[in-house]
Amino acid sequence: MTHKKSYDVAVIGGGVVGSAITYHLSKAGVKTVLLEKGDICSGTSGTNPGFCVLMYREDQFLLNTALEQACKMPGLTDELGIDIEYVQTGGLIPLTDHAQLEVVGGMLETCKQWGLKDVSLVSPDRALQQEPHLDASKIIAAAYCPTEGRLNPFKLTLGFAHKARELGADILTHTQVTGFEVVNGEVKEVVTSYGSVKANLIILAAGAWTREIAKMAGVDIPVNYERGEAMASIPYSPLIRGMVTDGALFVKSANRPAMVVGACLTQTVSGNIIMAQATTDVHNYDCSSTYEGPVAVAQKVLFYFPKFKGLEIIRMWGGIVAYAQDRKPVFGLLWRPNNIFLVVGFHSAIGISPALGEIVRDFICKGYFPAELVSYSPGRFCSNSMALFLEK
Amino acid sequence: MILESAKVICRCEEVTDSKIKEAISAGADTPDAIKRVTRAGMGLCQGRTCGRLVMSMLAKEANISLEKIPMISHRPPVRPIKLETLAVEEIDNDAQEVI
Numbered sequence: 001m002t003h004k005k006s007y008d009v010a011v012i013g014g015g016v017v018g019s020a021i022t023y024h025l026s027k028a029g030v031k032t033v034l035l036e037k038g039d040i041c042s043g044t045s046g047t048n049p050g051f052c053v054l055m056y057r058e059d060q061f062l063l064n065t066a067l068e069q070a071c072k073m074p075g076l077t078d079e080l081g082i083d084i085e086y087v088q089t090g091g092l093i094p095l096t097d098h099a100q101l102e103v104v105g106g107m108l109e110t111c112k113q114w115g116l117k118d119v120s121l122v123s124p125d126r127a128l129q130q131e132p133h134l135d136a137s138k139i140i141a142a143a144y145c146p147t148e149g150r151l152n153p154f155k156l157t158l159g160f161a162h163k164a165r166e167l168g169a170d171i172l173t174h175t176q177v178t179g180f181e182v183v184n185g186e187v188k189e190v191v192t193s194y195g196s197v198k199a200n201l202i203i204l205a206a207g208a209w210t211r212e213i214a215k216m217a218g219v220d221i222p223v224n225y226e227r228g229e230a231m232a233s234i235p236y237s238p239l240i241r242g243m244v245t246d247g248a249l250f251v252k253s254a255n256r257p258a259m260v261v262g263a264c265l266t267q268t269v270s271g272n273i274i275m276a277q278a279t280t281d282v283h284n285y286d287c288s289s290t291y292e293g294p295v296a297v298a299q300k301v302l303f304y305f306p307k308f309k310g311l312e313i314i315r316m317w318g319g320i321v322a323y324a325q326d327r328k329p330v331f332g333l334l335w336r337p338n339n340i341f342l343v344v345g346f347h348s349a350i351g352i353s354p355a356l357g358e359i360v361r362d363f364i365c366k367g368y369f370p371a372e373l374v375s376y377s378p379g380r381f382c383s384n385s386m387a388l389f390l391e392k
Numbered sequence: 393m394i395l396e397s398a399k400v401i402c403r404c405e406e407v408t409d410s411k412i413k414e415a416i417s418a419g420a421d422t423p424d425a426i427k428r429v430t431r432a433g434m435g436l437c438q439g440r441t442c443g444r445l446v447m448s449m450l451a452k453e454a455n456i457s458l459e460k461i462p463m464i465s466h467r468p469p470v471r472p473i474k475l476e477t478l479a480v481e482e483i484d485n486d487a488q489e490v491i
């Protein structure tokens with residue numbers, strides 16, 4: 001780049017969250033650039049099965065955000081001019097024992113208190129109406145939410161990025177951030193493999209890569225990542241109606257095993273059945289598939305769905321999912337440099353990503369920051385920084 | 393005219409050359425990026441048939457030399473495998489502990 005372009009905002013990370021933010025900022029007339037080291041949706045968002053989760057959200061605010069978003073999802077297809085393949089499929093959590101029933105039952109009560117009315121514990125027979133191929137003899141009950149849904153993460157992310165470009169944003173792919181030019185505690189320029197970019201505000205939405213990039217600005221944010229493994233079958237006529245999430249994943253054992261395995265299934269609009277998940281801690285951004293992961297997932301899937309033994313698997317993959325040390329989202333401005341805004345560590349972010357884009361836009365355009373999100377400020381990782389953050 | 397443009401590049405997912413050209417002109421500049429938009433390479437053969445065709449189309453349309461174009465990403469399994477075949481494999485629990 002021979003001349004340096006100046007922007008109001010530079011968004012780092014072309015996943016679903018970064019793309020949604022770029023879209024909403026561009027729509028509001030904010031001059032925005034999106035920096036992505038690979039292709040749009042080539043990282044964690046591209047490995048996601050597209051669950052729009054309601055039953056296991058972090059808090060009341062995010063549950064209600066997800067709930068409102070669920071109503072707006074069908075409209076996004078028209079808004080973005082691309083079919084995001086959103087279907088309100090319903091979601092089921094099969095429960096095999098009383099320990100699971102107790103934990104998930106408690107979770108549903110909390111959901112109801114937080115405002116999600118459409119949720120209930122159902123009998124194995126009722127669970128069969130949602131998922132007819134489930135072996136009902138294996139379960140004692142199930143949690144069921146008819147308003148959960150599923151979408152195509154590629155289409156949603158690419159839709160945001162394409163529309164943002166139409167609205168005037170610069171989308172720079174294959175552009176890796178290599179450093180920051182910081183003057184007096186403020187980032188002046190983002191240094192990339194493609195040259196420097198001037199921006200008044202940096203939004204860091206780089207998921208698993210967030211920590212590495214924040215370090216370039218001299219800050220260590222305890223955001224780690226774990227790898228979730230998944231696989232997909234060839235297309236079939238409808239076999240799975242909605243999203244299935246293994247109840248075993250909600251019961252925390254005293255010793256966290258090296259690999260956490262559960263049967264999570266869905267079927268895409270194209271007919272492919274996606275099966276996850278086997279989660280392990282990894283280093284060096286390792287997205288490969290292990291030998292053990294798909295085998296363990298296959299065993300779990302066949303436990304619940306013995307009829308699926310003939311499914312032909314064509315692809316296995318891994319995706320690295322970011323989580324903060326305390327397993328809570330990280331959302332807000334860093335203390336120093338003072339113009340980096342972090343958006344990372346939201347679990348199942350896909351279902352709330354459009355809303356996150358709107359929240360960030362409202363912060364930048366109107367200075368409005370939801371009080372419910374203050375506790376997710378990155379300031380919590382710096383002993384004295386909370387005071388600094390609130391002083392601003 | 394319809395017939396003329398209906399050259400199928402990805403046979404598994406029935407993706408035509410015009411769809412691929414459309415994706416390239418919309419900014420897709422790697423075979424994986426083309427795959428995410430068009431599904432070319434997402435089917436039974438996982439791009440083992442169309443991968444090279446997509447690469448050469450990209451080279452021609454975007455005027456990039458072929459050797460600079462990355463391959464479509466390859467993932468296991470090499471051939472489709474039945475779920476039950478996978479599930480009967482025994483997992484070495486000792487090996488799991490050290491991961």
